[in-house]
């Protein structure tokens with residue numbers, strides 16, 4: 001019998017992970033969700049044939065793993081309310097910025113792994129950062145990793161603070177890519193392409209460049225130099241970027257995401 005996984009919160013990220021688990025062969029009858037928002041609950045039941053409850057019950061204690069997938073600002077309240085129903089499960093929290101000491105206190109358990117996935121998990125192309133306190137067993141780490149790998153790649157970090165960096169790079173990162181896609185689409189339109197043509201060109205360029213980087217042993221600056229002919233078009237573009245210090249601004253933006261993750265730990269955890 002496959003281990004039972006109980007999700008607390010059945011929103012966007014939970015849906016992505018549930019879809020990945022089912023695609024990777026996890027039996028639907030071994031997945032349950034607590035989700036109070038009726039339309040969200042009905043959609044999960046319909047799409048995945050899984051059991052969805054509006055609130056927790058005694059079966060929560062039977063879960064091998066409870067995945068905490070509610071917003072960080074409500075996690076404490078939800079955890080404390082469900083605590084009397086919890087058994088000896090592994091707890092996997094995907095909430096941004098909520099630390100393991102806080103979770104240990106709220107859940108009265110040391111079996112806690114934190115995960116920071118991202119939205120490409122929806123199409124099994126996710127990247128999930130994972131952190132476990134040193135006392136967490138190898139079996140618990142493996143179960144957490146198995147769940148995360150159902151939606152893509154994983155990267156363990158050895159210090160909890162590094163999850164803030166993971167959040168800033170890959171957790172929030174899809175939004176940066178979409179931000180650049182928006183700019184490339186608008187620029188293409190202003191240069192005379194249709195919106196659809198510009199978008200297709202931009203998306204294919206991100207796809208191709210990311211696949212090239214993943215397949216290459218060379219660092220990104222070398223890959224960039226290969227595109228850049230002296231005195232040519234790419235040089236004109238990257239010179240304009242350098243002139244307004246775009247790279248430094250972009251790095252400051254990523255720092256802001258990391259700083260916010262640390263702030264959220266103080267606010268919500």
Ligand SMILES: NC(=O)C1=CN([C@@H]2O[C@H](COP(=O)(O)OP(=O)(O)OC[C@H]3O[C@@H](n4cnc5c(N)ncnc54)[C@H](O)[C@@H]3O)[C@@H](O)[C@H]2O)C=CC1
Pocket residue numbers: 008009010011012013014034035036037040069070071072074078094095096116117118119171
């Ligand atoms: N969206 C993203 O790109 C990422 C989000 N995260 C984290 O994932 C978590 C969930 O985020 P999303 O799925 O985007 O949010 P969401 O808002 O789509 O999902 C949260 C769900 O929790 C449900 N909920 C509210 N109160 C509840 C309760 N008492 N019991 C059970 N469920 C309850 C809501 O109805 C909602 O469906 C957050 O903590 C966020 O920090 C982590 C990585 C990436």
Ligand SMILES: O=C(O)[C@@H]1CCC=N1
Pocket residue numbers: 096167171172
């Ligand atoms: O914006 C957020 O707080 C969440 C965490 C990473 C992506 N979305």
